[in-house]
Amino acid sequence: MAVGIASPGVAGVNTVEALVKEAVSHDLPKKRILPQSATAKKIIINISGHNFVSTVGTLLKYPESRLGKLVQKEPSRANYFFESDAEIFREVLNFYISDELHCPKNVCYSNFLLHLEFWEIDTEAVSNCCFQDMSEEKELDRQFEYFNKKLKPKIKNADGDYPKSYYVWCFLTDPFGKDTKFKAGAKVYALCYFLLTIISGLTMAIYSVPSLWSETGGLTRNDSAQLFSLDMSCEEYLAQWIKGAPKSATNFGYVTFIFAAEIWLRFLTCPNKKQFWKTIHGVDMIISIIEFVCFALTAPVVMIILTDLDRYPESDQLCVSSMVASVIRIAIGQARYFRLFSYAYVYSGLKILLITLYRSWKEILLLVVLLAMSVLIFGPLVYFSILNTVGQGLPLNSIPSAYWFVLVTMTTVGYGDMYPTTVPGYLATVVVMIMGLTITALPIAIVGGNFAVVYEHNKKRERAESDRKQRDKLSP
Structure with missing residues (x-):
């Protein structure tokens, strides 16, 4: 990103400049109302060929940002040129106007954060509706970078090389x-x-x-x-x-x-x-x-x-x-x-799997706990529902064996090594089947959702890396 400045030669510049310097020379609150003669001065900002018009007063609402500093440093200037993303800057300028900062829907969050860093705007200013998505994006980047982290020596030899x-x-x-x-x-x-x-x-x-x-x-x-x-x-x-x-x-x-x-x-x-x-x-x-x-x-x-x-x-x-x-x-x-x-x-598919399991460990633990509780609850229920068949040679003849039957049934495995033979046993087994489908489906759906999120983020990273390598090849 580059910036260029042009002087317009507007009459009465010294008066406006003096007012602006007076306005920013004190510890002002962020939204102080400035004199009309200072705030009314128009500023034209050209972002890669797209012109945006604002005023001195609007840009001085955030004096610690890049535009605020430029206006303070040279208030007589009226034209600025930047090589940047016009779509992102539209949201940046809207932040100066409405105090709400949103990320464009079709822009990568990592790229958006880089532009915020260039415009010297704190990421805490991002609205809550977009901040959660940005936090998730940052967390995904951190998890991907963990697999790309390399162990390096902290110090080099006297000749500046590694051991x-x-x-x-x-x-x-x-x-x-x-x-x-x-x-x-x-x-x-x-x-x-x-x-x-x-x-x-x-x-x-x-x-x-x-x-x-x-x-x-x-x-x-x-x-x-x-x-x-x-x-x-x-x-x-x-x-x-x-x-x-x-x-x-x-x-x-x-x-x-x-x-x-x-x-x-x-x-x-x-x-x-x-x-x-x-x-x-x-x-x-x-x-x-x-x-x-x-x-x-x-x-x-x-x-x-x-x-x-x-x-x-x-x-x-x-x-x-x-x-x-x-x-x-x-x-x-x-x-x-x-x-x-x-x-x-080396293999991104394996990386996606590991990150998905890491992000889903709470859901996997929840699944294990729910299955364990269900086995403890429904095991005795199934056993007592077929109590009159105990001793007839059927393998389902104790509560521990009922635990195994419930676990196999709830996980939809169904070996067939144990089975009920009474109407109460059939009814109890139907309840176990329905509860098994419900309990296993909910956490697994979350794990599948995490896999989709990680997979899409990996595709973004691969596209960004491919674009970066292409730019490096084309650059002299």
Whole structure:
């Protein structure tokens, strides 16, 4: 935005100038009535070719604004030129006249706020009808910027450059960042890490296939239930979990060490160790620590006890603890999928999902509370409505089982594993169905509305970013 000023050479300028200086030289209230000779002077304001006419008195109603300061500084001037948005300025000028500031309907709120900053008008002057929308827009911008926030060193080296560790951090975590060197290599590394995360997660699926647990394939799906037992002896642990485990599951330990080395390298090169724990990288670190503790509990049993069972005849409890630690280590490794959420800065759809969930956490909590209350209320109602059928072999034969039936019915899942067989039971179930539809529909509708708001705001941001890049290309 630029401003130019032209002198009109109007007769009697000195008299008007003196009156204006006298009017603004005291601590005036915002709406003081000025002398007619001063307020009647016309001011022509050209906004990118569109002329607007006002008076000195109107502009001096807000002397701390840009136009008010210009009139005070050079009251003899009558023509002003600005490169700005004429539609927004129309509302700005209307603010001087009526003391009400509104945002044009087809103007982005962020753009409107930038123009208010240029015209030096406080955002608190925005009318209540528009302020709420602007506040929501600012909150959305803040939430989107949270995902674009990058950790940077607070100080630079003596030569004015960042430490080398920072560039390693960028290589590991931000392949598209402007500070990342060797972007091609960083993108290849990010892709390999992504694929390795997926493959390591699929290892658990392979780990659960019974036919892969031994060379003969003797373990059937029914026998697989015996692979996990708190009464297991060391001999059974050795046969089932060590010798019978497939190579794909054994290699899972090597993958764990690769992830552990990578996350510790990220931690050591992170420019802000405190902020590190507030990001998704902190989740990765906690997962690696838990895996390391589980490995520390398992390794002594595997390397010492199981190699000489005759020497440690009373070590069955340690073997069970080792088995439990192995299960925890494999299961907690699945939480590494959370690491994929860090790619939200690349894929906008994932960013929209995360922001929607964040904005809707109150509604989701409300849904959980309402469902819990309904289960507690309607569970006994359903149970007592079929009380005369208890003992006849039907699965719905206790209040806890009625809780499960009510929860499945209210969420419209309907497994069919439990069902009423009496008229009172039918009536009670109808009430549960209607309440379930009502309770689940209301919060979910709000979540859907939040998704639409976030989606539209993301489209605005993408259009604005695209326009900015286009202007940068065209600018010399």
